[in-house]
Amino acid sequence: MYMFYFGFDCDKVMYAQDKDSPVSISPDRLIDQARQCGAVRAALFDTSTLSYSREFRRLCEQNKCGHYGKNWMCPPAVGAFEELKAKAARYTCGLVFQTVHTLSHSLDRKGMRAAFVEHDRVLSRIKRLFTATYAMKDVLALGAGPCTQCPTCSAVNGSPCPYPDRAYASVESYGIDVAELVRRCEIPYHNGKNTVSYVGCILFMPDEDAHPLKTRQAVYRHEEVEPCNNPS
Ligand code: SF4
DSSP states (O other): OEEEBSSOOSSOEEEOSSTTSOEEEOHHHHHHHHHHTTOSEEEEEEGGGOOBOTHHHHHHHTTSSSOTTSOTTSTTTTOOHHHHHHHHHTOOEEEEEEEEEEOSSTTOHHHHHHHHHHHHHHHHHHHHIIIIISOOSOOEEEESSSOOSSSSOGGGTTOOOSOGGGOOEETGGGTBOHHHHHHHTTOOSOOSTTEEEEEEEEEEOOOGGGOGGGTSOOOOOEEEOOOOOOOO
C-alpha cells in the first residue's frame, strides 16, 4: 500500500465544518477506506503543492475526445481556467487515488469504456465516504475525463444538468498537473501490459483551527505495502 502525507500530521487529519465539534480521522484509515471503495492506491496531499497549467485546457480545445463544448463538465462550460484554479485552491487538502483495470488487449475500447465507468463508480463511493461517513458538506470530486453519467450530456441542447451532484469534471479540466501529482506520490502512471489506469481526486477542507500546516513544517511520509487487488 502507498501512503503519503504532504503537510499532514501523520497521526491524524483534523477537520470539521461544525467548529464546535471537530472530528479527527486517521489518514491511514482514510486511505484504507478509499481502497475499500475500489481504489488500488491512494495518497493525501496539501493542495498548495499542486501544479496548474493552461496547457491541459489547450489539449481539451483540440477536442480529440469529441466532448469539448458538448459536456457541462468539460471546457469551456465547466468554467474558465482561473476560476477553476481559485475554486480548487479553496480546499486545503486532497486525496488522490488510482484505479487499475485489466483489458483483453491493448486496443480493447470496450474494456476501456467499462473501466472508465467503474472508475467513476469508485469516485462516487469515495465522495460518499467524505460526505456521508465523515459528514463533510463541501468537497470537490474530480474524475478522469468527461462526465458520462448521461448517454448524451444535456449541454448538447443547452438544457440544465439533471444530476449536478454526480456530475464530475476531470482533474485536467481544472488545469491540475495530475502526472506531476502522482509522480510525487510515487503512484505509477502505467501498470503493465493490457491494463488501463485512471486517477481521481477528492479535495476537502480540514478544520482551520487544527490544520497541521499552521503549527509545523510540511511532512512527508511514505509507507509501502502491496497495492489492493484490482476490483474490476
Ligand atoms: S450528469 Fe449528464 S447532463 Fe450533467 S454533466 Fe454529466 S453527462 Fe452532462
